[in-house]
Amino acid sequence: MPHPELSDPPALTPGGLRVVPLGGLGDIGRNMTVFEHEGRLLLVDCGVLFPEDHQPGVDLVLPDFSWIRDRLGDVEALVLTHGHEDHVGATPYLLRERPDIPLVGSRLTLALLEPKLREHRLRQSVQHVVAEGDTISFGPFQLELVAVNHSIPDALAVAIRTTAGLVLHTGDFKMDQLPLDGRLTDLRAFARLGEEGVDLFLTDSTNAETPGFTTAETSITPVLDQVFAGAQGRLVVACFASHVHRVQQVLDAAVAHGRKVGYVGRSMVRNMAIARDLGYLRVPEGVVVEAKELAGLPPERQVLVSTGSQGEPMSALSRMAQGSHQLVQVGEEDTVVLASSLIPGNETAVYRVINGLAGLGARVVHQGNALVHVSGHASAGELLYCYNIVRPRAVMPVHGEVRHLRANAELARRTGVPDVVVAGDGVVVDLVDGRADVVGRVPCEYVYVDGSSVGQVTESDLKDRRILGEEGFLSVVAVLDLERGAVLAAPEVHARGNALQGVDFTDVRAEVVAALTEALADGTTDVQQLQQVLRRTLGRWVSRTHRRRPMIVPVVVVA
Incomplete structure (x- = not known):
């Protein structure tokens, strides 16, 4: 990681703003950033990282809370930019240590988090449901929420105003001009904040190496229609359990081709019920049935929407690939669609599943051979556009591997940003008198969850x-x-x-x-x-x- 020689940071200059990423800078996951001002703390996101093959037996990887553990009483709030696991999944583990931290997020984000809190037997903490355009204050932090589109509805960027300056944190975002839900990234708000003067711009780096603009979600619709039209038997579509937009496209295609849909996987069933109840998922009458009921229909009338697009060993799709799923036996004339991107590190597991399904005779459609998924992250052209309308005084790339952070930093430099800080997990950046500088490092290790133990595995x-x-x-x-x-x-x-x-x-x-x-x-x-x-x-x-x-x-x- 960058800055390996750094030592403990000095005391924060009075009136300054300290920014400390505790995860998400070097990995695709466990996103968490701490802001310190006037002795108080504001947290943005608290997500998990999913383990790779070289971490056997590990269930989840958490941000390292050790730096703030003795200061949890100073935390004003936790702001959640959207409902993906890599941004909210570690929240229950943080709330175990201080259950009353106020939570701030959109309606869907907090609704998706609620079952996780119940699973951890946490009493409901104070929750502030916010929407784009809202402003809300916590201690010395004044927040303004800004609409952004992503691969999940209700995503938000957050502008943080303090006496030290204005920080704009994009969360995960892209600039889809034809979003399925009609909710555009609010570039007018970005430009207005730029006119006010953004002192530090924290930007999503995941697609910084990808040239141009990210393909619109609507481009997938005709491809899915072709897949449905050409499928002779059962259809299985695997995607993230929170990808409401993709499931909506599957439901619409199922109606058009006379098929019924069943959800497979506990998180898929739960999340789609929440999205439907809140109005984010439009479910035509009679199209969704229980998976057991779906199994009684002819294969050519079945569509299964399943978890397991990343090759997770115990997921429904992996069990189908192994021929061990209780309800679904994939075979000749069946079509399986992997409607998601490959998270770095999961390639071997995903291709193992693809080969298993192909060995059973299924036709496997995935991002490598058809446009069945588009990214939820801004590509280089979109990032350049944002830098040009925001015109920040300083940029700190976030959310990505080291190569992504560096590519994003180079884009910022090319647009003339005077101060670009490439940090890593635990690197301390102070914003003082309008200038952002690296001043030290705090302990920031991987924290492993193994069964019921947290932090015991070394x-x-x-x-x-x-x-x-x-x-x-x-x-x-x-x-x-x-x-x-x-x-x-x-x-x-x-x-x-x-x-x-x-x-x-x-x-x-x-x-x-x-x-x-x-x-x-x-x-x-x-x-x-x-x-x-x-x-x-x-x-x-x-x-x-x-x-x-x-x-x-x-x-x-x-x-």
Whole structure:
């Protein structure tokens, strides 16, 4: 990450504004930013990051709350820009530590969050439902909410006014000129704020490397229509459980082609019910039925809208690809549509699902072979446009991997922004007298959720798990008579893991006996030292003969 040499930040200059990202700068996920002014804190977003293959056993990755843990009483509010998991999913874990933090968000955003709070058995905190154009104050922070469009309805940017200056945070956004819900990104508000004078502009970087403008959502409609028209059997459409716009397009296509729709996946069922009840999803009469009822219809009349577009192992789509789903057995003449983008790090899992479905005879339509998904993020042309109408004094790219942040920074420089700050998670940026400067770093590590434990799994634990998964596990037991200096029986070697499946350990037993006998003859009687002899001997043999480095647990039993 940038600025590896930074130390603890100095005290904030009186009257200044401190900005500290606790996640989202270096990853696609766990977005969270802290603003400090006059001794008070404002939080924007609190999301999760989904684990990758090199994080075995991890369920979620959270922002690191350690820097603010002792100051949670200073938090004025948590502003949620939209309802995606990478912006709201960690909120229950924060509220476990202070349940009464006021929540600020749009109607849909807070409605999608509510079931998560119930699952964590959190009492409902004070919630402020806001909409574009609203202003609301918390302590020294005055907020103005601005409409932006994204791949979920009701997304908001937030302008933060303090005596230190004006900050504009876009959240995730794009500039779709033909949005399905008619809700445009409010560029007039962006321009008005620019005329007022934006001192620091925090901008979504996810698509900064992509030239031009992001394709409109409406361009998917005719492609979906063609897919529906050409499908002979069952249709399965996988997308994010919060992608209301995509589900709306599927419902409209189902009506046009005489099909019924069933939702598969708990989060999909829940979220679409919320969106329908609040009026964000228009559900034609009789088109949506229970998945069990749908299974009784002829395949050519079925459409399943499913979770699992990122290849999640336990998702409905993954189980269909493995042929183990309780209701749906995918086969010849079925069509599966993956209507979502590939989140970096998920490529292997997604292609595993695609290959599994293709192996069952299904036709698989995805972003690589058809326009069945468009991004929810502004591309380079849109970012340039925003810089030119906002004309900020300083820019701090947010929300993206390092390459995205740097690409976004270069776009800002090309438009003449005088001060561009490329930060990373935990990097402290102070806005003082209209100038933004990096002043230090605070602790900001990955916090892992593993089952019911939060923050108990360390990087060392993950290293051990990776070794177990990739290289295998060996235990070796030797029984010794220390007084006689003798090995009483041939050591027992037990292996676990696919990497060591079927290995014959006959040869190494003789090597282990010889090494132990030599150590005993040299006067070694310390059990720990003898265990090291066991580990080294067995480790060298496995490395030499099988090119593996398994985890080895040596046990010495003294008779």
